[in-house]
Amino acid sequence: MRCSICGAKLKKEEGDICVNCYKEYQEEEELKKDVNEQLRIKRKYSISYEILKYMEIIVIFLLTIVVLLLSGKIFETVLLIGISLIILGFLFFIDKRIAIGTLAIFYEKKVTYTFKFLFFNVKKTIKYSDISDVRVFQTHRQKKFGYGDLCIYGKGIIPGSSFINGFQIKNIENVLDALVEVGKIVELEKKQK
Ligand SMILES: [Zn+2]
Known part of the structure; x- marks a missing residue:
């Protein structure tokens, strides 16, 4: 006879499964009871930590926005503000989902x-x-x-x-x-x- 779980040869006095598999089974049952x-x-997840975490990206966005604004490129400025918000929002959202999960x-x-x-x-x-x-x-x-x-x-x-x-x-x-x-x-x- 062989163990029906691991296939090890069984001694006569053992049942369908070997001593090792029985021990493992008992341990698993014991763990299940542990509730x-x-x-x-x-x-x-916190917004203030997220801001610190992505500080470099935020600073680069802000500096670029200021440069664009100073050079009178209103359309580009508005566009970049929009893009910045979308990218940061996406990064924050991912971190939030991971934290929840x-x-x-x-x-x-x-x-x-x-x-x-x-x-x-x-x-x-x-x-x-x-x-x-x-x-x-x-x-x-x-x-x-x-x-x-x-x-x-x-x-x-x-x-x-x-x-x-x-x-x-x-x-x-x-x-x-x-x-x-x-x-x-x-x-x-x-x-x-
Ligand atoms: Zn076994």
Whole structure:
């Protein structure tokens, strides 16, 4: 007889599936029962941060508009104002949609990550026992707002290289507090000992 899931040879005393697959099945069932929410983390969207983020583009638009206006080109000025508003509106809109579609929910033993944007629809569930590290990255602009990117690394992945076994949420509000809370829930200290 062979295991009906992985195909491994079965010993006589085993049933339809092997010990390993049974363990995995039990773990999955155990995870499904874990519905006690501890923490929700979202990507933050704010107009003031968006303005800072796209500062260079805004400055270039403004300077060009001023130059056009001073040289008396009224039609070009109005046209450029229109184009500027459309481009910035589009950039802001995309960031807003991404923020709405991004969410991590931390339960007692697992975290679920969802990302929905256009045709992307990612959903991941990661056991805390499979998390190897949690880190925060902040740019200067993010620091001004207390924002940062929270990165959850799965085991077997070199931090910074890939998120295949983990995920990243950008622009989290009060990110350093969030990091402490996530560290407690995931019990990161225990792992690092
Ligand atoms: Zn098996």
